[in-house]
Amino acid sequence: MKPSPTRRSRRSRGIFAILAASALVVAACGSDDEADEPAPATDAPAATDAPAATDAPAATDAEVASDDETASERPALSDAYSEQIARSSGVEVDTSAFAAEPPYKIAAVVQGPINGWGTIFDAVMNDAFDQRSADIEELLYVPWEGVTENQVRGIDDAIAADMDAILLTSLSRAGLAAAVDRAADAGIPVVVCMAGVETDNYTVEVSRDIPLMGYESAKAVAEQMGGAGKVVLLHGIAGVDAAEFWRSGALEAFAEYPDVEIVTEQYGNWSAADAVNVMRTVIAQESEIDAVWVGGLEMGPSVIDAFGEAGRDVPFIGGTNPTNGFLRLALDGDLDFFVAPFPPGASQVCVDTVFDVLEGTPVPKYQDVIDLIDGVAPYSAAEAPEWFEPDFNDDFIGPVVAAPEVYTEAGFGN
Numbered sequence: 001m002k003p004s005p006t007r008r009s010r011r012s013r014g015i016f017a018i019l020a021a022s023a024l025v026v027a028a029c030g031s032d033d034e035a036d037e038p039a040p041a042t043d044a045p046a047a048t049d050a051p052a053a054t055d056a057p058a059a060t061d062a063e064v065a066s067d068d069e070t071a072s073e074r075p076a077l078s079d080a081y082s083e084q085i086a087r088s089s090g091v092e093v094d095t096s097a098f099a100a101e102p103p104y105k106i107a108a109v110v111q112g113p114i115n116g117w118g119t120i121f122d123a124v125m126n127d128a129f130d131q132r133s134a135d136i137e138e139l140l141y142v143p144w145e146g147v148t149e150n151q152v153r154g155i156d157d158a159i160a161a162d163m164d165a166i167l168l169t170s171l172s173r174a175g176l177a178a179a180v181d182r183a184a185d186a187g188i189p190v191v192v193c194m195a196g197v198e199t200d201n202y203t204v205e206v207s208r209d210i211p212l213m214g215y216e217s218a219k220a221v222a223e224q225m226g227g228a229g230k231v232v233l234l235h236g237i238a239g240v241d242a243a244e245f246w247r248s249g250a251l252e253a254f255a256e257y258p259d260v261e262i263v264t265e266q267y268g269n270w271s272a273a274d275a276v277n278v279m280r281t282v283i284a285q286e287s288e289i290d291a292v293w294v295g296g297l298e299m300g301p302s303v304i305d306a307f308g309e310a311g312r313d314v315p316f317i318g319g320t321n322p323t324n325g326f327l328r329l330a331l332d333g334d335l336d337f338f339v340a341p342f343p344p345g346a347s348q349v350c351v352d353t354v355f356d357v358l359e360g361t362p363v364p365k366y367q368d369v370i371d372l373i374d375g376v377a378p379y380s381a382a383e384a385p386e387w388f389e390p391d392f393n394d395d396f397i398g399p400v401v402a403a404p405e406v407y408t409e410a411g412f413g414n
Contacts, residue, residue, distance in 0.1 A: 074086070074089070074209070074212065075212070075215060075252075077211050077212065077215060077248070077249060077252055078248075078252065079211050079245060079248045079249070080198070081173070081196050081210065081211055081245050082209075082211045082212070082249075084196060084198075084200070085196075085209060085211075085366055087200065088200070088205065088365040088366035089365075089366050091364065091365035091366070092362050092363070092364060092365070093203060093204060093362065093363050093364070093365050094362055095189065095203070095356070095357045095360050095361060095362060095363060096360045097187075098164075098165070098187075098189045098203070098357050098358060098360065099358065099359060099360030100164055100358055102134075102135035102136075102137075102358075103134070103135055103136055103137035104135060104136055104137060104164040104165065104355075104358055105137050105138040105140075105161065105162070105163045105164050106129075106136060106138070106139055106140070106163060106164060106165050106166075106167065106354060107139075107140040107141075107142065107154065107155070107157070107158035107161075107163045107165070107166045107167070108125065108129075108139060108140065108141050108142065108166075108167045109142040109151050109154040109155055109158070109166060109167070109168045109169070110122065110125070110141075110142070110143060110144070110167070110168070110169040110193075110347075111143065111144050111169050111171060112143025112144050112145055113143070114143075114144070114145070114146070115270075116298070116323070116344075116395040116396070116397060116412075117321070117342075117344045117397055118344070119410055119411065119412075120344035120345060120396070120397055120407065120410065120412070121169070121194070121344040121345075121346075121347045122347070122410075123402070123406050123407065123409070123410035124344065124345045124347045124348050124401060124402050124406060125167075125347035125348070125350070125351055127348075127402050127403070127406045128347065128348045128351035128352065128402075129351055132351075132355060135355070138161075138163075140154070140157065140158060140161065140163060142154030142157070142158075144169075144171045148171060148172045148175040148176070151168070151170065151171060151172075151175075151176055151179070152175065152176065152178075152179045155168070155176070155179040155180065155182070155183055155190075156179060156182065158183065158188065159182060159183055159186045159188060162188075163188060164188070164358055165188065165189050165190075165191065165354050165357060165358055166183055166188055166189070166190045166191070167191050167193055167350055167351065167354050168180070168190055168191065168192050168193065168195075168197070168202075169192075169193050169194055169195050170192060170195045170196065170197040171195065171241070172241065173195070173196050173197050173198040173241055174198045176197050176198075177197055177198040177199040178199075180192075180197050180199050180201055180202050181199055181201050184201040184202070184203075189203040189204075189357045189358075190202045190203050190204075191203060191204050191205075191206065191350055191353050191354050191357060192204065192205040192206070192207065193205075193206050193207065193346065193347060193350035194206070194207050194208065194342075194344075194346055194347070194350070194369075195207065195241065195242070196210075196241075203357060203363075204353055204357065204363050204364070204365060204366075204367065205365070205366050205367070206346065206349050206350045206353050206367045206369060207346075207366070207367075207368065207369065208341075208342055208343070208346070208368060208369055208370065208376065209368050209370070210241075210242060210245040210246060210249070210342075211245045211246070211248055211249035211252075212249060213246060213249065213320045213340040213342065213378075214245065214246035214247060214248065214249025214250040214251075214253070214295065214320065214340075215249035215250065215252055215253045216249075216253070216340055216378050217250070217293065217318045217319055217320055217338055217339065217340045217378060218249065218250035218251075218253035218254055218293050218318060219253040219256070220318050220338035220378070220380075221253075221254075221291045221293050221316060221318035221338065222253060222254055222256070222257040222260050224291065224316045224318070224336070224338070225257075225260060225290050225291050225316070227257045227259055227260065228257070228259035228260060229259075229260060229261070229290030229291065230260075230261045230263045230286070230288050230289055230290050230291075231254070231260055231261070231262055231263065231289075231290060231291045231292065231293060232262075232263060232264055232265075232266070232279075232282055232286070232289055232291075232292045232293070233247070233250065233262055233264070233265040233266070233292075233293050233295075234265075234266055234267075234268050234275060234278065234279070234292060234293070234294045234295065234299055234303065234319075235247050235265065235266070235267045235268070235295045235296075236267065236268065236269065236270040236295055236296040236299075237267065237269050237270060238267045242295075242296075242342075243267070243270075243295055243296070246295035246296070246320050247265075247295055250293055250295065263286055263289070264282055264285075264286070266278045266279075266282060268296075268299045268302065270296045270298055270299060271299070272298070272299065272301065272302050273302075275299035275302035275303065276302035276305055276306050279292075279302060279303050279306035279307075280306050280309065280310070282306075283306055283307060283310045283312065284310070289315055290315055290316070291315050291316040291317070291318065292315060292316075292317050292318075292319075293317075293318050293319055294317060294318070294319030294320070295319060295320055296319070296320060296321050297317075297319045297320065297321050297322040297323060297326045297339060298321065298323050298325075298326070300317060300319065300322065300323070300325075300326035300329070300330070301323075301325050301326055301329050301394075303317060304317075304326075304329050304330070304333065304335070314333065314335050316336050316337065316338075317330070317335065317336075317337040317338075318337060318338045318339070319337075319339060319340070320339070320340045320341075320342055321339075321340075321341065321342040321397065322339040322341060322387075322397075323394060323395065323396065323397050324388065324389055324392055324393065324394050324395070324396040324397070324398070325393075325394025325395065326339075327384050327387065327388040328388060328394060330381065330384065331381070331384055331385065331388060335381065336380075336381050337380070337381050337384075338378065338379070338380050338381075339378060339379060339384075340378040341375060341376050341377075341378070341379075341387075341397075341398070341399070342397075343369060343373060343375070343376050343397070343398065343399060343401075344397055345373070345398070345399065345400070345401035345402065346369040346372075346373065346376075346401075348401050348402065349367075349369055349372050349373065353367070373399060373401060374399060375387050375398055375399030375400075376399065387399060390414075391404065391413070391414060392407055392408075392412045392413065392414065393412055393413065393414050395411075395412060396412040
């Protein structure tokens with residue numbers, strides 16, 4: 001058990017002692033061939049390892065199943081992440097063992113501002129921490145920077161520094177599992193935020209149901225097609241967790257409609273330039289396309305542009321993580337679509353949850369932010385005007401959860 005705060009020596013109290021992350025390393029632990037260069041700029045969260053099934057440990061004796069909270073309404077998707085969510089749903093965590101008196105030492109091991117999604121995540125997270133600055137002695141900030149080992153070392157540094165809690169956006173479910181296990185063994189609570197980890201030894205996950213996002217948005221596409229027709233699937237980066245779990249959910253939905261034909265699956269790397277080139281080729285090869293499903297709608301404007309260049313009507317578009325730019329083009333063009341948001345502003349809820357844990361408040365083992373933030377539920381074109389933000393630029397990803405200046409100061413103003 002960790003020493004109590006009254007016995008542990010503390011450094012002088014300062015507001016946000018932001019520490020540099022560990023130096024970049026050559027090889028990431030998630031896979032042998034993972035590049036050690038930063039990932040290309042995108043507006044979707046990245047990760048580094050393809051999903052793999054795991055025999056995660058059972059819930060600890062600090063976690064008690066709730067009779068009135070179940071995952072019964074959720075489709076029984078077959079991927080490993082969905083199985084983990086099903087295990088965690090309806091479990092309440094007793095956090096009394098982590099209760100401590102402020103000020104706290106907290107580590108934020110996150111994606112970092114490598115794209116619009118990560119930039120908004122950080123801006124909202126820092127604003128939320130700033131609201132509680134009087135309760136913070138030290139904040140260790142560790143960005144991913146394209147190397148999973150940075151996050152591993154960040155967790156190990158947090159353990160060595162005897163931090164009170166870790167907020168983790170794991171960019172590799174498999175690659176971060178052992179480090180989370182080590183934090184749990186050291187008695188440090190880990191709040192997983194907007195990305196899972198391939199162990200049950202984290203304390204709390206505050207996230208969006210990533211496989212379900214793929215399933216629900218693809219099911220909407222299939223139903224819009226009347227259960228029959230030809231659809232193109234456009235994914236993010238091959239092997240990356242978010243891309244592959246969005247894909248797996250989408251494939252399970254389309255499998256329910258035998259008359260829906262997936263004419264091609266392509267990867268656009270969450271890049272506008274790559275996606276438009278991919279779609280130009282697809283459109284030239286396919287004379288009939290009834291719908292396009294996009295796992296990461298920062299590529300949505302590229303889909304719209306490619307059809308426009310070819311002089312063809314834009315078909316129904318469904319997908320995940322809509323940007324302000326996609327909504328603007330779709331609304332201006334009176335296009336029909338269905339989207340499942342993936343809100344970077346959820347970092348605000350994750351910060352609040354860190355403090356709940358440190359104050360000993362019971363928390364759900366798994367909490368979907370769809371139940372906590374307006375504008376996270378999937379929506380259609382008819383509802384989109386409510387969530388388009390004309391005061392922000394095309395790279396902005398909503399919904400808005402913080403003061404406008406938090407976003408404009410981060411570079412998202414018009």
